[in-house]
Amino acid sequence: MxxxxxxxxxxxxxxxxxxxxxxxxxxxxxxxxxxxxxxxxxxxxxxxxxxxxxxxxxxxxxxxxxxxxxxxxxxxxxxxxxxxxxxxxxxxxxxxxxxxxxxxxxxxxxxxxxxxxxxxxxxxxxxxxxxxxxxxxxxxxxxxxxxxxxxxxxxxxxxxxxxxxxxxxxxxxxxxxxxxxxxxxxxxxxxxDNSDDSDNTYIGAFQVHNPAIYGRKIKDLGRLTQSKFVISRLWRDGIVSIPTSDKVIAENDRLLVVCTEADVAKLTILFGTHEPEDWNKKDVDWNAIDNQLTSKDVVITRPEINGKKLETLRLRNQYGVNISRIFRSDVRLLATPDLTLQLGDRVTIVGESSAIEQVTKVLGNTVKQLNEPxxxxxxxxxxxxxxxxxxxxxxxxxxxxxxxxxxxxxxxxxxxxxxxxxxxxxxxxxxxxxxxxxxxxxxxxxxxxxxxxxxxxxxxxxxxxxxxxxxxxxxxxxxxxxxxxxxxxxxxxxxxxxxxxxxxxxxxxxxxxxxxxxxxxxxxxxxxxxxxxxxxxxxxxxxxxxxxxxxxx
Missing domain, CATH: 1.20.1530 (Na+/H+ antiporter like fold)
Structure with missing residues (x-):
């Protein structure tokens, strides 16, 4: 012993x-x-x-x-x-x-x-x-x-x-x-009181009936309000598109907007009308709401992207896609242009399937890389x-x-x-x-x-x-x-x-x-x-x- x-x-x-x-x-x-x-x-x-x-x-x-x-x-x-x-x-x-x-x-x-x-x-x-x-x-x-x-x-x-x-x-x-x-x-x-829950994003549909914004570019709308928002989709004459910053707003445009719930009232005044349909339900099939566009969640795994601001990637102009939401540590963030991206962020991309696949390669989406400390x-x-x-x-x-x-x-x-x-x-x-x-x-x-x-x-x-x-x-x-x-x-x-x-x-x-x-x-x-x-x-x-x-x- x-x-x-x-x-x-x-x-x-x-x-x-x-x-x-x-x-x-x-x-x-x-x-x-x-x-x-x-x-x-x-x-x-x-x-x-x-x-x-x-x-x-x-x-x-x-x-x-x-x-x-x-x-x-x-x-x-x-x-x-x-x-x-x-x-x-x-x-x-x-x-x-x-x-x-x-x-x-x-x-x-x-x-x-x-x-x-x-x-x-x-x-x-x-x-x-x-x-x-x-x-x-x-x-x-x-x-x-x-x-x-x-x-x-x-x-x-x-x-x-x-x-x-x-x-x-x-x-x-x-x-x-x-x-x-x-x-x-x-x-x-x-x-x-959930009205000021800044940790969650809110998805709402708005129709443009405010004459003050007719003919204005999307990039100019941000200067008219202190609220931060991202326009995910735009419907015009039955055609859906990913709006770029230079897209001109017209009367009766229908917009799908990602914002915070506290800003819905302000954005209703800005755009004109807020549609009552609930887009925040868990069972929403985003790929079925239109035939032209699809959405996909992609994880940022390329080290070169770490620390860059979203606007520097120019994804809208180069690929015609839009990042509507970003998940970081189970917290949903607004995909504003000045947001600094981090390795491990999970982004929601909206666009045509071929363009999304190209952006996926840019961002990485190789989850196995993240498992290596x-x-x-x-x-x-x-x-x-x-x-x-x-x-x-x-x-x-x-x-x-x-x-x-x-x-x-x-x-x-x-x-x-x-x-x-x-x-x-x-x-x-x-x-x-x-x-x-x-x-x-x-x-x-x-x-x-x-x-x-x-x-x-x-x-x-x-x-x-x-x-x-x-x-x-x-x-x-x-x-x-x-x-x-x-x-x-x-x-x-x-x-x-x-x-x-x-x-x-x-x-x-x-x-x-x-x-x-x-x-x-x-x-x-x-x-x-x-x-x-x-x-x-x-x-x-x-x-x-x-x-x-x-x-x-």
Whole structure:
């Protein structure tokens, strides 16, 4: 049995891989268990590591440190790539209001944590750990630990605090949302207003009866209104065509227009008459509405197209086709001339079959190419992120410079590359499954190492008198900010309950709570709100955890 002992107990690279893999496998299996519809998911890896650490299983300290840091780096960088494309656009329209509310949740929780540290005998590093667990934010914990190590201080306390408060952090948000829904929300709060849903396109048919636009070219119509729209088809005298920008509009022309639903009224005034027929049903056979034209969905897979604006391709003039809609990450976008195309975009092309086939070759449509991950961009991004994280930032009132560290640097670079990489013709596309694999692998590795490192002292921490205090404070740090901001939002603002709940889940980085909300509330507003506030909230918590320690220690 020596070989078995060497695999599990004797420190070596083989033993480290075996132990961490075993912890991850057991934790992920347990994470599938649901109690009252709630599961801790991947968090069970953390607690499996704690249990093994408690029973004396260890791995080489250097290997533990490397695996923990590398897992955290992969996770936060892939997270940045995921949220990057929508990070800056999330500040437009209602997104700004939702992000301000999410910032309020973050700041209220931080304020309570600081006050709790002064009122109780809990040290600030331990309180930061409690806050990270209460907000289920492991990247913030990683940033705090990195800061403490840079200051030459012990980083074990925050990990223990996070482990103690994490379970109630998951369910606390759910409890708060249930309370708000039962005792605070009114019937009108549950009604969703879809009139300003900027994430969806709307297809409408209009007839030209406005004398002001008779004889005008299509390219001139855009100057008459601030609304953005794309004319997909034009019927005149029973003949259908793809209108170019130089096409002259005539009386009684029938137009099929792609726009947003909020702009329908304005476009009705512009064109004259809006036809009542519903063109947005899922069962519309676009290839049967006329005999001359057909439509096809094509995926952009040619690297040369990445980062180019739609107007530069001149598809209408050269091939006589029209791109009416663009799908990006399951979001429908208007195919406006100034839209920057990205690898992986799925475009809807309307035109004659022969012309569509030519355009298909121009755009690529070789889906197999997208399945090959661009690892060069991943590793270059990690290097840039670590370089950014190592840059000292001098802040007023802080004696030592602040660094973004292993968590902050990669997530910032990931967001920037995800947002602006295509505009600089960088190929940053990864399939959703590939990104999910990177994030899952990184987070699993980080949690396994973190739990193994914390396990030795976990139970003695929980079962000492201070342990109960830690649990109580952690629960308050979870539920109080959510209740305060949630109640104020419903009482003073015109935000539906679904969007409010999604905002709260995103500000607390709690996907398990979002799953509960999606299961109990119809529509996708909660998911949209979650995605809107999640990037900024995650970034703020990573930075705040470091700044608190640098300022107050």
């Amino acid at each position: 020596e070989w078995l002992n060497s695999i599990f107990m004797e420190h070596s690279a083989l033993q480290a891989v075996v132990v961490l893999s075993l912890i991850s496998a057991i934790g992920l299996f347990l994470g599938k268990i649901r109690i009252f519809g709630i599961s801790l998911g991947i968090t069970f890896v953390f607690f499996t590591g704690i249990l093994m650490g408690h029973f004396g299983i260890t791995i080489d300290p250097y290997m533990l440190s490397f695996a923990e840091d590398f897992g955290l780096i992969i996770f936060v960088y892939a997270l940045g790539l995921q949220v990057g494309p929508g990070f800056f656009s999330s500040f437009s329209r209602g997104g700004m209001q939702l992000n301000l509310l999410a910032i309020a949740v973050v700041l209220v929780g931080t304020l309570f944590a600081v006050l709790g540290s002064f009122i109780t005998e809990i040290s600030l590093p331990d309180m930061v750990g409690l806050l990270c667990g209460a907000t289920t934010n492991t990247p913030a914990l990683g940033a705090a630990q990195t800061t403490l190590k840079q200051m030459g201080l012990d980083a074990t306390g925050p990990a223990l605090g996070c482990a103690v408060t994490y379970p109630l952090g998951v369910v606390g948000v759910i409890f708060a949302i249930i309370f708000i829904r039962k005792f605070i929300a009114k019937k009108q709060d549950m009604v969703v 661009n690892l060069v961009a991943v590793f270059i991004g990690i290097v840039l992120g670590l370089a950014l994280g190592a840059i000292p930032i001098v802040l007023p009132g802080i004696s030592a410079p602040v660094r973004l560290g292993l968590a902050g640097g990669p997530i910032v670079v990931g967001i920037l590359i995800g947002a602006f990489g295509p505009k600089m013709h960088m190929i940053t596309y990864t399939t959703p499954s590939a990104n999910l694999m990177l994030r899952g692998l990184g987070l699993t590795l980080y949690l396994a190492c973190l739990g193994l490192d914390s396990g030795e002292h976990f139970f003695e921490t929980v079962f000492r008198p201070e342990g109960a205090l830690w649990i109580a404070i952690g629960f308050l740090l979870t539920i109080v900010p959510v209740l305060i901001v949630g109640i104020v939002t419903l009482k003073t603002m015109k935000i539906d309950f679904g969007s409010m709940a999604g905002m709260l889940c995103g500000s607390m980085a709690n996907p398990m709570a979002l799953n509960y909300v999606n299961d109990t509330i119809e529509g996708k507003h909660s998911s949209v709100a979650y995605a809107t506030v999640y990037p900024l909230s995650m970034f703020l918590r990573v930075i705040i955890s470091q700044v608190l320690l640098m300022l107050l220690l």
